[in-house]
Amino acid sequence: MSKVIVFCEHASGAVRRASLEALGAAKAAGADVVAVLTGEGAEAAAGSAAGASKAVCLTGQTEYSSDAVASAIADLCGAEGAGAFLAAATYRGKDLAPRVAAHLDVTPFADCIELCAAGDSFHVKRPWLAGKALATLGSSGAIVATTRLNVFTPAEGDGPAECAAVAIAAEPKARVTALEAKGDAKLDVKEAPVVVSGGRGLQDAEKFHIVEELAGAFGNAAVGASRAIVDLGWRPHGEQVGQTGKVVAPQLYIAVGISGAIQHLAGMRTSGTIVAINKDADAPIFKVADYGIVGDAFEVVPKLTEAIKAVKAES
Ligand SMILES: Cc1cc2nc3c(=O)[nH]c(=O)nc-3n(C[C@H](O)[C@H](O)[C@H](O)COP(=O)(O)OP(=O)(O)OC[C@H]3O[C@@H](n4cnc5c(N)ncnc54)[C@H](O)[C@@H]3O)c2cc1C
Known part of the structure; x- marks a missing residue:
């Protein structure tokens, strides 16, 4: 062998x-x-x-x-x-x-x-x-x-x-002399078992909190973002999922207000279960989604957050 x-x-x-x-x-x-x-x-x-x-x-x-x-x-x-x-x-x-x-x-x-x-x-x-x-x-x-x-x-x-x-026999050409931990203890999108990502459908940076709250309800979820909102400066580049961001494959990926451009799909289509929330029934994200919710994120996401919290409280 x-x-x-x-x-x-x-x-x-x-x-x-x-x-x-x-x-x-x-x-x-x-x-x-x-x-x-x-x-x-x-x-x-x-x-x-x-x-x-x-x-x-x-x-x-x-x-x-x-x-x-x-x-x-x-x-x-x-x-x-x-x-x-x-x-x-x-x-x-x-x-x-x-x-x-x-x-x-x-x-x-x-x-x-x-x-x-x-x-x-x-x-x-x-x-x-x-x-x-x-x-x-x-x-x-x-x-x-x-x-x-x-x-x-x-x-x-x-x-x-x-x-x-x-x-180790070779003489090192470069060494890592120090590693500094990030100031926050946020889960990285690449490593988290659940990723909740938001896109331009969230309308502006101030309204993005509904995505963070949904991620928070899971307890083990990281927050992700489409490039559109990273470019707009709503979210840091470290959260960007896609061809020019991070490639993720969590057990559960929830896309909120994300259209599903090919460059975004490149970063998440091998996720275990994909849930898409989008008010446009023809959005391409639904082609890769296992579960699709056609609706307004501002109505759907808070209800989903409450439902997850209720399930967590029972277990
Ligand atoms: C070379 C190159 C590399 C790229 N790399 C990446 C990458 O790494 N990652 C990435 O994500 N993109 C990348 N892009 C950009 C990509 O092509 C798209 O422009 C981007 O993914 C779109 O982001 P979005 O889905 O958030 O926005 P949009 O395409 O504007 O979609 C917004 C979605 O929100 C929905 N929506 C609106 N309001 C609501 C509401 N109230 N409730 C629910 N849904 C709503 C709309 O129906 C729409 O589907 C790249 C592009 C290029 C050219």
Whole structure:
């Protein structure tokens, strides 16, 4: 069975959910999984790398350096004879995977939604053409890919009992010397299981609060936005969903007053369940919606918020 090496980010002594999803992707492909971790606390976190038969901790550098870590991971891919390397499509994963691919002289595949066994090697599937087509891609060498967040079921169960230490040999060209936490503790649209997004149908920035209140009622929802209202300065760019914003795949995506332009659909059409609220019954968003509510957002959304709160209060 060909091996898959999975880069595992960790925080507070445990592998992060995004990386557990990448581990889940590798397990779903039937692979023998090797988890690779680095940084302070890597050894303690390695035990939570569910589904991995082995963990490797990259040591020797106190400050994270993506070029040095990429070089070490490429060496590890060679040493393990790995058929694939996966990292979650987080900021760090997206920075790391192309560097590993460059070392291995292969093409990196971004934002994949499936890893599948193909003989002794692997293929990946990823959306193309703003999600209109699904491409199955192979490589003449190892597969190097990032996994789209919220698509794969996180791996569960025990991780490896031990973490083998491997020193990072390459001299870093650049290092991360400090990370500053954002001032707010808002959920990011890429990671939240529920995303409630608003568009120009909200009429002006002051009325956007109905979207925030609906997101707040869920308790685990992030607020998203169409580009139209980001360009208008109603919402920050970090909330923009779409081709030139973030690509999201939450379990539930609610689009409020969003027409469903192709560039917006590119960022959310692989969501689990899509609910659209729009007063125009012919709005394109309804073509991708699982549930559509034709109505005025200012009437529908407050009622929906109250209904969600009532359900939450009962449970
Ligand atoms: C290169 C390029 C990249 C782009 N990238 C992105 C991107 O990343 N993300 C993105 O979103 N867009 C992107 N766009 C812009 C995109 O083409 C659309 O212009 C944009 O998505 C429209 O935003 P919207 O749906 O909020 O506004 P509109 O298209 O104006 O739609 C507003 C909707 O609200 C409905 N509405 C009005 N009043 C109400 C009400 N009271 N209740 C309920 N519904 C109501 C209307 O029926 C309408 O459907 C990009 C465009 C280009 C050219």
